[in-house]
């Protein structure tokens with residue numbers, strides 16, 4: 001130990017938490033340390049101190065993990081878009097798998113009969129959906145376009161991004177330059193990105209009307225860089241295409257099921273289309289939908305799972321909270337010739353009751369894909385006439401585990417299998433899938 005390092009600030013990292021931070025203990029407190037990896041010995045400085053825990057940053061790494069790699073992105077230390085680029089990509093997946101298994105055991109008190117092999121895809125340039133912040137910074141005399149800085153409201157000064165598709169990543173500084181020349185440069189706080197198979201859509205959130213000169217600048221940018229701009233003046237219903245109006249429709253496809261999904265750039269769609277295809281394959285293998293069955297797809301969005309299920313010949317009911325997405329799902333079913341064996345309904349599934357569920361009729365199987373809060377009310381509403389198989393797709397292992405507890409320990413299901421899907425490489429998000437069957 002060198003004399004400059006205070007003994008009390010040296011810790012060994014025991015594990016990574018759900019945010020990808022190193023976890024250590026020191027003098028009865030838990031220390032969460034940004035940038036530290038399991039097994040490393042580090043010194044740290046705390047930026048928040050509470051009675052039972054501290055949040056800290058690594059100062060020095062005294063013993064380095066062999067899983068540590070050089071982050072590919074030069075902005076990694078500052079930008080909040082990624083939190084795990086310093087950990088080998090395969091080790092990231094192992095960490096996520098451990099988090100899933102720990103949650104199932106600790107919160108759910110359940111153990112899957114089988115751990116599914118993780119699903120991997122491209123680790124760079126994968127992110128086809130993103131909400132980018134825009135800020136004109138007077139001190140820099142420049143507009144910044146990008147993700148927020150780590151734990152801060154400031155927009156990161158990023159010239160490039162390794163997780164956005166390369167074309168879009170290269171446009172970040174140019175979008176900043178475009179904004180600098182607009183009359184409303186201080187009133188355009190956000191650009192929402194949706195990269196489709198035939199068009200790249202950028203939704204400009206504008207708080208003041210564009211001048212005629214602004215419109216020309218934006219049109220020139222669209223022509224030069226082959227993107228389509230959309231405008232959003234207020235809430236989500238105000239999103240309209242701006243230029244070019246004859247661009248191809250935004251869509252993604254699922255060749256395995258012969259399905260094409262048109263969508264609007266602010267509709268919920270999975271951020272990583274390669275992983276989405278792999279996830280759909282796995283979900284369909286686990287669900288194994290058959291002609292003659294009646295299946296529910298809860299939290300169906302625009303029909304991402306509903307339509308592949310319907311392709312099997314099963315009757316599927318998609319239920320979803322957003323009336324806009326329900327309408328889109330019905331249109332997409334018709335577009336793909338699947339209207340006859342699909343039906344859709346808008347419903348707040350967080351307020352489900354046993355009675356309301358019974359009114360939807362008998363289902364042989366369920367697929368559920370809830371938001372981070374999980375599907376507690378829906379699962380608590382399962383009565384006598386419950387489906388014998390449930391495939392649960394989750395973006396939050398702690399709510400999956402909480403719901404698995406009820407399914408297994410109260411409702412008489414077994415957890416046959418569970419596994420992670422690396423939908424968001426280099427971030428700490430854990431996407432997972434689990435199969436439950438009635439005993």
Ligand SMILES: C[S@@+](CC[C@H](N)C(=O)[O-])C[C@H]1O[C@@H](n2cnc3c(N)ncnc32)[C@H](O)[C@@H]1O
Pocket residue numbers: 268269270299300301302303304305319320321322325347348349350351369370371395
């Ligand atoms: C993780 S997304 C899944 C969407 C779809 N399964 C897909 O793969 O694209 C969760 C969906 O739940 C919907 N949702 C959120 N809260 C809801 C609620 N309280 N009731 C019903 N649906 C809700 C969202 O609109 C969103 O479409």
